[in-house]
Amino acid sequence: MxxxxxxxxxxxxxxxxxxxxxxxxxxxxxxxxxxxxxxxxxxxxxxxxxxxxxxxxxxxxxxxxxxxxxxxxxxxxxxxxxxxxxxxxxxxxxxxxxxPPVIVIRNQLVGASLGTDLVLECETEAFPKPVSYWSRDNGEIVPIGGGLEPQKIAGSFRSVLRLPIRRVTSSDYGTYKCVSKNSLGDTEGTIKLYPMQSPAMENRNG
CATH class of the missing domain: 2.60.40.10 (Immunoglobulins)
Known part of the structure; x- marks a missing residue:
C-alpha cells in the first residue's frame, strides 16, 4: 500500500x-x-x-x-x-x-576646520538588536537632537550610527566613542576629531 x-x-x-x-x-x-x-x-x-x-x-x-x-x-x-x-x-x-556586538570604524582619525560640517560614522553588527549611542571622552553621552542626530540604518544585523556635527567649534574637537550593547556583551570604538587649518587660511599665510 x-x-x-x-x-x-x-x-x-x-x-x-x-x-x-x-x-x-x-x-x-x-x-x-x-x-x-x-x-x-x-x-x-x-x-x-x-x-x-x-x-x-x-x-x-x-x-x-x-x-x-x-x-x-x-x-x-x-x-x-x-x-x-x-x-x-x-x-x-x-x-x-x-x-555580541562588533564595531567597525573606517576612519578613526578625522580632521576638520572650524565652521565646517561633517559626519562621524560607526558600523555595528549584533543580534539581538543592540542599543547603540555616542559618548565623549569625559563619559558624557552625546544628546540626540540639536546639532547631533544618531541615525541607524537597519540591515540584517548591521546598523550604521551617524553623528552629524554642523559648523564645528573648538569644543567639538576630541574623542568620540561609539558604544554598542546587547544581552551577550558590549563593545566600543573611538574616533578622534582634530583641528585642521581651512584652505583659505593657509593661502593667506602662504
Missing amino acids: LVPPDILDRGTSADQTVREGASISLTCAATGSPHPQITWRREHSKPIIISDGVQVSSLEGPVLNISRVNRQHAGAYLCIASNGVPPTVSKRIMLTVEF
Whole structure:
C-alpha cells in the first residue's frame, strides 16, 4: 500500500535560537510508505554551510549537523520528505543566531576646520538588536537632537550610527566613542576629531 509522506512534529526540530560558536543538530522525522527520503535545503536557495566552510545546495538524511554555528548560518531551513507518492511535504525550521556586538570604524582619525560640517560614522553588527549611542571622552553621552542626530540604518544585523556635527567649534574637537550593547556583551570604538587649518587660511599665510 502506498502512503504519501508526512512529517511528524514529534522527532522534528522546532525553531532554534543558538549562540554563535555552539553546535546544533536539526532533525526531521517522517512516515510514509515507502519510507520517505529526507532532503534539507535553505530558503531562497541559499547554500547550506557544513563543516570547514564547505557549501552545498542540499543535504540528504534525517539529521543536519552544524558544528560551530556563525551568523551566516542564520535563516530558514526546509526539511523535505518525498517517497515517490505525491504530494511531497516540507517543514520550515528557523535558526536564529545570537552574537555580541562588533564595531567597525573606517576612519578613526578625522580632521576638520572650524565652521565646517561633517559626519562621524560607526558600523555595528549584533543580534539581538543592540542599543547603540555616542559618548565623549569625559563619559558624557552625546544628546540626540540639536546639532547631533544618531541615525541607524537597519540591515540584517548591521546598523550604521551617524553623528552629524554642523559648523564645528573648538569644543567639538576630541574623542568620540561609539558604544554598542546587547544581552551577550558590549563593545566600543573611538574616533578622534582634530583641528585642521581651512584652505583659505593657509593661502593667506602662504
